[in-house]
Amino acid sequence: MDPAIFLERVRKELEKYAPIPDDEWERTDRTAFTPVRYEKGEHFLRIGDVPDKMGFIWSGLFRIFCITEQGDERIMAFRGENRFLSAFSPFLESQPSWYGIQALEPSILLCFDLQQYQRLMAGHPCWCQISRKYVENLFIEKERRERDFLTENAETRYLNFLREYPDLEDRAPQYQVASYLGITPVALSRIRKALRNKNQIS
Incomplete structure (x- = not known):
């Protein structure tokens, strides 16, 4: 894959937050951007590691998860194409x-x-604008998820999940979708059956 194609797609996504002047983009050390393949099950970041990199998803799907004191996994978020991965x-x-x-x-x-991200932040103000907007979006996403857990029932949370992640229903395992929703896989099956009976999902 031509690295220039990767980089133009990254720029397009970054400019959803703030425009990047052409001369600033040309000055960016784009050799620092490295395409990396991850196989299914491979970790971009392991629990307990100190993060040292960010990533832009060209293709594929990732889960962000934590482990409870009881040893249970909890899904915090899913990330698919054209999203950024970071800690x-x-x-x-x-x-x-x-x-x-x-x-x-x-x-x-x-x-x-x-x-490299920190060096960019110290340079042209567009990078600070991009970073601020990106963090604001993460905050909005986090607040929306907290609101769902505090005010919505499991069925509504599932419908919200389908709207937020319309292409993940057949890509993420059902037990992980259930974990994201804070319910059991059995409860998710019941919700899906009830919604099909009401013709709200296919």
Whole structure:
């Protein structure tokens, strides 16, 4: 795959947050962006690791998950094509990550070093704007998810999941979707059956 194709797609996604002047894009050290293949089950970040890189998903699917004190896995989020993967808070605090990021299918990432990210932030103001908007979107996503858990029932949370991740129903294992929703796989099966009976899902 031509690296220039990777980079233009990255730029297109970054410019959803703020425009990047052509001369600034040309000055960016694009050799720091490295295509990396991840096989199904391979970790982008393991629990306990201190993160040192970010990634842009060219193709594939990842889950962000944590482990409870009882040893149960909990799915925090899914990330698919044209999304960024990162562990900002552990990186900024130089602390081991309390969550992991794992490929759910064969995937290709465009990876770059978080130190490179910090150097960009110290340069042209467009990078600070992009970073701020990106973090704002993560905050909105987190707040929306918390609201769903506090105010919505499991059926509504599932319908919201289908709207948020319309292409993941057949890509993510059902037990992981159930974990994301905070219910058991059996409860998810019942919800799906009830919604099919009401013709709300296919």
